[in-house]
Amino acid sequence: MMDIRWENYVWKEPRPVASAEVERLEAMWQVSLPGEFKRVVAAHQGMAPEPCLFKVGRGANVFSVLLTVTRDADRASYSILDSYNLIRSHVPSGIYPFGKTPGGEYLCFDYRDSAQQPRIVLVTVEMSVLPVANSFQELLEGLHDD
Template structure:
């Protein structure tokens, strides 16, 4: 179990690009995520399937949202900051994996944001941290 490698990553990031996004959203991003995104910007994890804390199984971590892609990049999701969410990845259907800062500004949990649902089914708890998510990945 756990992440083996990243495929199709964009160019690597410099710290200034991460700081700019942190300012835009108003959150300090977790260190484990920052270390990963620096090298694997826009990358696809392999393996890419995970189970959620609520018992939902076989969700898919398609790719990290790129900081630099011209067509779809992290800055396009800045309106999520009003919900104290930071989208960092997508599934194959356009739903989002987010850091949830509602309970803890220093240690956000990972949640699944279903773009097609409303109300209580909108957000599903996934796990406690980005590292926890990567450790859960299987094929």
């Protein structure tokens, strides 16, 4: 597995997330977020992974930023909740965003098949839902450079 470096993106410095903020998100969505995601977002919300390419369909896309659990009014477009509110009426219920691509597409958890083990999907700008990985861990392990 490649080591992922997380680089500042939304803010100039890391902003760790309090576990209570993540728990509030889980309560709101009535899901149990993957442990690996909770570990990563706690330390790296609003940051960009390097390497950042992931496979989708026959091509690749870029995981440009991990959305923020902490809401910053000046950076609302990077907020998990703002992103969710933007797409929720256009996608099936059980799909929750956690990452964004440069083209404004969203990497999301897909809880439609399992409340415990969400798959990872990409929600396109046309609001199509495309499969990406079987788990958050698999997504991270699959990140690569060209």
